[in-house]
Amino acid sequence: MNATPAAPPRAPVALFAPSPTSSVRPEAPPLPPARRTPLAVWKAFALAGTWVGLKLRPLFGLINPRPGDGVC
Numbered sequence: 001m002n003a004t005p006a007a008p009p010r011a012p013v014a015l016f017a018p019s020p021t022s023s024v025r026p027e028a029p030p031l032p033p034a035r036r037t038p039l040a041v042w043k044a045f046a047l048a049g050t051w052v053g054l055k056l057r058p059l060f061g062l063i064n065p066r067p068g069d070g071v072c
Contacts, residue, residue, distance in 0.1 A: 057063065
């Protein structure tokens, strides 16, 4: 039986370490806290976008489905 000796542990290597000749930039200041958009605004834009999308369907050769278009 061929037993291979275990390799000695290696030191970890940084994947994106700066080169010794490059200048190191200071850390960026923290961003201010984000303001949240009210849910009512998102709902209004979603409804308006749906309405506009339905109105633009015929321009792309698509027709709006009619109540009698189902399979049943």
